[in-house]
Each structure stands twice: as structure tokens, then as C-alpha cells.
Amino acid sequence: MPPSPSQQERHEHALRNSAGYPPMTRLSPEVPAGTDPIIAIRGLDKTYASGFRALKPIDLEIRRGEIFALLGPNGAGKTTLISIICGIVNPGSGSISVDGHDVVRDFRATRSRIGLVPQELTTDAFETVWNTVSFSRGLFGLPPKPEHIEQVLKDLSLWDKRNNRILTLSGGMKRRVMIAKALSHEPRVLFLDEPTAGVDVELRRDMWNLVRRLRDNGVTIILTTHYIEEAEEMADRVGVINKGELILVEETATLMHKLGKKALTLQLHQPLATIPASLSDYHLALSADGTELTYTYDTQAERTGITTLLGELSGAGIRFRDLSTKQNTLEEIFVDLVRSR
Structure with missing residues (x-):
């Protein structure tokens, strides 16, 4: 028996017919x-x-x-940008192409190349996992491909839940179903809008691994997230949007190198009450208990000043027993960028 469409899917199908789009056919290779x-x-x-x-x-x-x-605070424009690319919201001015096709003139071609996982969990609660994912594939005019659906469900740890109704699943499982639906028609571009919101740490790691495998297979991934460690862990490039303006696009590693600062922390042999005036040019920070000195320096500067600092500490009779360095995280860089605008 063929799967029954959910209310949302029936609505989408009706909109497509009312817009005059002919039935979809399989894409070229x-x-x-x-x-x-x-x-x-x-x-x-x-x-x-x-x-x-x-x-x-x-x-x-x-x-x-x-x-x-794509990073940005709430209301920055992330969802609007994604919605326009996916054909959900009309653009004001300008142009967008996906795989060489204009998103307005060639809506059918662009939409069939895109998979979208929205923030909201919207699917038929009374349908089974297998049926709802299979039906999503059928919406794009593609013939059944059970081996693909099976692989997607296994990749998302949903295979043992394939005959379960959606309403019986946990929130994390339902989010996996949304990703499976987005992958059902084998898209070339996948949008993940806060994909790990509300899921546990183990599932988050599973999703990261899946995203990497998709990328390795040639799928382009656009990720929005409030878990900035996700961007730092997975992204090849980062874009920062704030108040509707794209303020930065950079390779993740390059961004960390260009804007990141390092902190050198020295653990002292003897606590200090205050930092000697002779060291004021280094803008050192002394811990509350006086046992640690922290020196922050720019990784892009010609000279870090560390060698000179250590010499002056020795001259001032300040000895340390250990040292460590810490790189600024992408989250700290992001907060600094947004606050500066």
C-alpha cells in the first residue's frame, strides 16, 4: 500500500499544482x-x-x-536568507542561482536540488518513519528507491524505528526523521537550520559524522547553529550575519588564525600581591589568589613579546613552575565581531 501524505505534504502538493508546475521528473546525472x-x-x-x-x-x-x-544572533537574517534560497520567501531584489539555475525562474530545478531541515518539527504524527520518508521522495517525482531510504535510516540510527509511528518517537528521533526526509530525494545541497537543537551529545556527534560523510560524497552543507563549537568542529568556512548584513566570510582555520588571540598563563612559584610597575606595558592579568599571570598576545603580530616578557620576569625575581597557552574559541571571536557592529 503506498504511503499516505501528511497534511503539510498535501498542502505543498496542492500549492505546486496551483502554481502550474508540471510533475517533476528525475534530474539529469x-x-x-x-x-x-x-x-x-x-x-x-x-x-x-x-x-x-x-x-x-x-x-x-x-x-x-x-x-x-552561517552564524548570527536571533533576528540577524539567517532564516530569511535560507528561506529565499529554498523558494519559501520571495526575494526583494538581487539574484540567486543554485547549481546554475535561478531560484525564481527555475524553481522546480532548484528546489529538487535542495534538502531543507527546518528548526520546527513538522511531520505527520500518525505516519510511520518509513512511509513519511518514502513519501517525501515521491513528492519530487522520483521512483521508489528502497535501498536509498534504508541507507539513510541506518545512517541516522532510525532503521529499528522504521515501522514506528512518528508520535511514539522522542524529540531527538523526530529531528532525525526530518533530516531523513530532507535526504530522501538525494539533494546536492542540504540546509540544516539548528539541526542539533534539543538532541543529546551522542546524537549530536552522530549527526556531525553523517554531515562529514555527506560532504565527502559531494553534498554541499549549509549549517546554521547556536552551538558554535559545531561550526568550529565541522565547517570549512564561516559566514557571520548581523542585522541583515553579511559582515564576514572566511575559512574557519584562517579566521581563527587572523582574529584569534592566544593567552599565555604562567603558574608562579610564589604568589604575587600586585604586578610590578616595570611590567605594566604587558597588560598582564593576575589571578585572584596571585598564583597565575596571564599574558594575551596577537597571533598575527611580528613579535609576540613572550621572550622579552620572560626575561623581564626573571629580572624582577618572578619565577614560574609551569606555563600553558590557550587559543581563543570561535565563539569568543563571534561575540567580539557582533558587539563591534
């Missing part, structure tokens, strides 16, 4: 990865009827087969 971007955004601007300007002119290229993390 996969285009080999190249240097051309899979998503190209030019001068994208969006102002809602209320007068709220959600996006200021944005220019952005997403490379084929990369993991791109």
Missing part, C-alpha cells in the same frame, strides 16, 4: 564538482511589507562540496 559555486548570491535585499529590512545587499558564493556555517 550529477554534475561533477568544479570550481564554479553551487550557490551564487548577488545583491540580495529583502524588505517585508511591514517595512522591516531583513537583509541588506548580500553577495555570497557557496562552493561545491563544502560545509558552510
Whole structure:
């Protein structure tokens, strides 16, 4: 018996028919990865009827087969940007292409190349996992491919739940089902909007591993998250959006290197009451108990000043028994960027 559509899926199908789109057919064979971007955004601007300007002119290229993390505070414009690319919200001005197809003129082609996992858990509570994922594939006009659905469910640790109704699943399991639905039609681009919100640490790690495998198989991943360690752990590049403006796009490692600072912490043999005036130029921080000195320095500076500092500490009779360094995290860099705007 074929799977029954959920209310949301029936609504989506009706919208497609009312818009005059013909039935979808299977896409042509996969285009080999190249240097051309899979998503190209030019001068994208969006102002809602209320007068709220959600996006200021944005220019952005997403490379084929990369993991791109889009970071920003609540209300920054992340969801609006994703919704426009996915065809859910109309753009104001500018242009967007996905795999060489305009998202407005070639909606059918672009939508079939995109998988979207929204923040909200929206699926038919009374349907089984297998049926709802299989039905999602059918919405794109693709023939049944049970071996693909099976592999997706196994990758997401849902195989033993395939005959369970959605309403019997935990929140984390339901989120996995949303990801399985988005992967059912074998998209070339996958949007993950807060994919690990509300899931446990083990499942989060499983999802990270799945995302990496998808990237290795040529799928481009665009990730939004409030867990900034996800971006630091997984993303090839990071974009920061704030108040509708894309303020930075950078390789993750390069960003850490360019904007990150290191802190050198010295554990002293004898506690200090105060920092000697002769060391004031180093802007040292003394711990509350006087047992640690911390020196923060710029990793991009020609000289870190560490050698000179250690010499002056020795001259002042301050001895240390151990030292350690700590790199700024991406979260600290992100907070500094947003606060500076």
C-alpha cells in the first residue's frame, strides 16, 4: 500500500499544482564538482511589507562540496536568507542561482536540488518513519528507491524505528526523521537550520559524522547553529550575519588564525600581591589568589613579546613552575565581531 501524505505534504502538493508546475521528473546525472559555486548570491535585499529590512545587499558564493556555517544572533537574517534560497520567501531584489539555475525562474530545478531541515518539527504524527520518508521522495517525482531510504535510516540510527509511528518517537528521533526526509530525494545541497537543537551529545556527534560523510560524497552543507563549537568542529568556512548584513566570510582555520588571540598563563612559584610597575606595558592579568599571570598576545603580530616578557620576569625575581597557552574559541571571536557592529 503506498504511503499516505501528511497534511503539510498535501498542502505543498496542492500549492505546486496551483502554481502550474508540471510533475517533476528525475534530474539529469550529477554534475561533477568544479570550481564554479553551487550557490551564487548577488545583491540580495529583502524588505517585508511591514517595512522591516531583513537583509541588506548580500553577495555570497557557496562552493561545491563544502560545509558552510552561517552564524548570527536571533533576528540577524539567517532564516530569511535560507528561506529565499529554498523558494519559501520571495526575494526583494538581487539574484540567486543554485547549481546554475535561478531560484525564481527555475524553481522546480532548484528546489529538487535542495534538502531543507527546518528548526520546527513538522511531520505527520500518525505516519510511520518509513512511509513519511518514502513519501517525501515521491513528492519530487522520483521512483521508489528502497535501498536509498534504508541507507539513510541506518545512517541516522532510525532503521529499528522504521515501522514506528512518528508520535511514539522522542524529540531527538523526530529531528532525525526530518533530516531523513530532507535526504530522501538525494539533494546536492542540504540546509540544516539548528539541526542539533534539543538532541543529546551522542546524537549530536552522530549527526556531525553523517554531515562529514555527506560532504565527502559531494553534498554541499549549509549549517546554521547556536552551538558554535559545531561550526568550529565541522565547517570549512564561516559566514557571520548581523542585522541583515553579511559582515564576514572566511575559512574557519584562517579566521581563527587572523582574529584569534592566544593567552599565555604562567603558574608562579610564589604568589604575587600586585604586578610590578616595570611590567605594566604587558597588560598582564593576575589571578585572584596571585598564583597565575596571564599574558594575551596577537597571533598575527611580528613579535609576540613572550621572550622579552620572560626575561623581564626573571629580572624582577618572578619565577614560574609551569606555563600553558590557550587559543581563543570561535565563539569568543563571534561575540567580539557582533558587539563591534
